[in-house]
Amino acid sequence: MKKQTKKVEYVPTKQVLERYATVLVRFALGNGKGIKKGDVVYITVPEVAKPLLAAVCAEVTRAGGHVLLNYEPSVDPRHNLTRDFLLGASGQQLDFFPEHYYRGIVTQADHILRILGETDPHALSDVDPKLIMRRGIAMKPYRDMRTTKEQEGKQSWCIALYGTPAMAAEAGLSIEAYWREITRACFLTEADPIARWRAVTKEIGVFESKLSKLSPKIDKLHVTGPDADLWVTLGESRKWLSGRGCNIPSFEIFTSPDWRGTEGWIRFNQPLYRFGTLVTDIELHFKKGKVVKSSAKTGEKVLREMLATKGADQLGEFSLTDRRHSRIRTFMAETLYDENVGGPHGNTHIALGASFPDTYLGDQRSLTAARKEELGYNDSSIHTDIISTAPRTVTAQLKDGTTRVIYDKGQFVL
Numbered sequence: 001m002k003k004q005t006k007k008v009e010y011v012p013t014k015q016v017l018e019r020y021a022t023v024l025v026r027f028a029l030g031n032g033k034g035i036k037k038g039d040v041v042y043i044t045v046p047e048v049a050k051p052l053l054a055a056v057c058a059e060v061t062r063a064g065g066h067v068l069l070n071y072e073p074s075v076d077p078r079h080n081l082t083r084d085f086l087l088g089a090s091g092q093q094l095d096f097f098p099e100h101y102y103r104g105i106v107t108q109a110d111h112i113l114r115i116l117g118e119t120d121p122h123a124l125s126d127v128d129p130k131l132i133m134r135r136g137i138a139m140k141p142y143r144d145m146r147t148t149k150e151q152e153g154k155q156s157w158c159i160a161l162y163g164t165p166a167m168a169a170e171a172g173l174s175i176e177a178y179w180r181e182i183t184r185a186c187f188l189t190e191a192d193p194i195a196r197w198r199a200v201t202k203e204i205g206v207f208e209s210k211l212s213k214l215s216p217k218i219d220k221l222h223v224t225g226p227d228a229d230l231w232v233t234l235g236e237s238r239k240w241l242s243g244r245g246c247n248i249p250s251f252e253i254f255t256s257p258d259w260r261g262t263e264g265w266i267r268f269n270q271p272l273y274r275f276g277t278l279v280t281d282i283e284l285h286f287k288k289g290k291v292v293k294s295s296a297k298t299g300e301k302v303l304r305e306m307l308a309t310k311g312a313d314q315l316g317e318f319s320l321t322d323r324r325h326s327r328i329r330t331f332m333a334e335t336l337y338d339e340n341v342g343g344p345h346g347n348t349h350i351a352l353g354a355s356f357p358d359t360y361l362g363d364q365r366s367l368t369a370a371r372k373e374e375l376g377y378n379d380s381s382i383h384t385d386i387i388s389t390a391p392r393t394v395t396a397q398l399k400d401g402t403t404r405v406i407y408d409k410g411q412f413v414l
Contacts, residue, residue, distance in 0.1 A: 010165070010175045011051050012183070019188045020160070021055035025063055027194045028158040028245035029111040032201060037064030042109035044070040049117040049162035056113070068109060075120040083124055083276075086131045094131065095138045106145040110155060116336060117162040121170055124276025129305035132275045133381075137309065140381035143354070151357060151364040160248045161336050170273070170333035178332070185249040185327045185337065200251070204242045204325050208253050210414040211240040211406070215361075218396045220261065221318065221406075223348065225392040227269065230286070232318050233261020235376050237361040251326040251340045252347070253412075254319035256355035258376030260289040262315045266350070270331070270338055270387040277302045282386055289314055291352070307352070311380025317351035319385075320394065323410040335385050345391045346410030353382030 012020075025041075026034040035041060041060050045053045057067050073079055086094075124132060149155040161182060168178035187193040187200075215238050223230040235258030243250025265285040272279040279299030284291050291313040296303045307313045319339065326342030339349045355377040360367050372379065394407035405413050 017055040021059040025059040032245040039065045039110040042068040045115040046074045046117040048074040102142040112157040129302045220397045222395045227267035230264040230266045233258045256359040259314040259378045262286040268388045312382035316355045316378045321347035349387040351385045353380035
């Protein structure tokens with residue numbers, strides 16, 4: 001009988017994992033400043049990412065911090081806890097929110113780190129999207145608690161990726177090639193990746209500052225290209241932000257506009273992996289701030305159910321990536337990376353649903369729910385980024401009646 005060879009699971013090198021952990025703990029968390037001695041870090045991670053988790057926990061300990069761990073079983077054909085729950089739960093169970101548990105996490109944690117590691121990107125493709133959205137609405141108070149603490153300047157967060165064979169296959173790459181893209185994008189091939197991140201953050205910050213300085217003069221942004229003719233009202237008291245360590249990697253500059261002034265249409269050439277389903281060729285038409293027409297080649301049922309969720313048919317974010325800054329050069333089948341891809345035409349993406357209140361120009365602590373509504377900040381249980389790498393020109397229509405191109409040929413013109 002022929003002896004079968006056991007397939008060896010790919011694991012990044014010890015050096016890559018340790019550098020990755022250092023970037024996350026010493027740079028990303030704390031909005032680019034790293035954690036302080038005594039800080040509590042709440043980590044949510046799938047079991048497939050255990051090698052990175054071990055490195056991160058060790059780095060938190062070396063930094064004098066404390067770990068709270070939410071260790072999730074990875075999805076496989078035998079174990080899909082989310083799918084089993086959604087298909088088997090009653091309405092009461094779907095709506096249940098363990099308030100004391102999540103309030104305790106938010107109260108205790110100074111930083112929240114989410115490590116992604118998808119083992120089945122189509123895990124929920126046969127689940128009624130109504131159930132997924134209903135569960136998302138039930139969990140919204142957790143997001144609200146975190147947002148409140150973030151606005152008080154008392155909590156930071158970061159999302160990072162652990163590459164898996166499943167995601168590599170979706171991207172058409174080997175797992176080795178997939179990890180080469182991760183290490184390149186996160187500067188993990190360099191002896192001092194944090195120094196490089198700080199340098200790049202400074203470079204991007206120049207354009208972030210120029211955009212924020214121009215913002216009080218901007219009335220609307222006009223996004224044009226072969227697949228877009230969209231008007232976005234910037235809104236009062238807005239500033240632009242860049243990654244700040246909240247996502248690793250991140251090369252984008254974004255803001256949360258006044259959703260009420262969105263008009264026109266836009267198409268997206270990048271696939272969307274969302275709610276355990278693949279959605280492709282999305283097209284959206286806006287009128288008076290809301291999506292009035294939508295279509296998708298695949299996953300349209302999920303798209304429509306999402307749009308039917310409160311606030312999810314309204315704009316929550318507008319973002320641009322300069323191709324000169326981005327280190328991401330290929331499709332990765334993961335929004336964290338795809339929303340920051342460079343490429344020949346740069347990257348334009350919007351998010352439907354919840355806004356980022358930290359794009360408010362004034363004191364975050366004064367930004368009440370009533371004030372957010374007054375300024376046109378969107379509120380929703382959804383925040384879904386949708387991406388295009390097609391050629392785009394973004395022109396600012398200024399309040400004095402003049403216009404100024406701010407983005408063209410994949411880069412900022414400022």
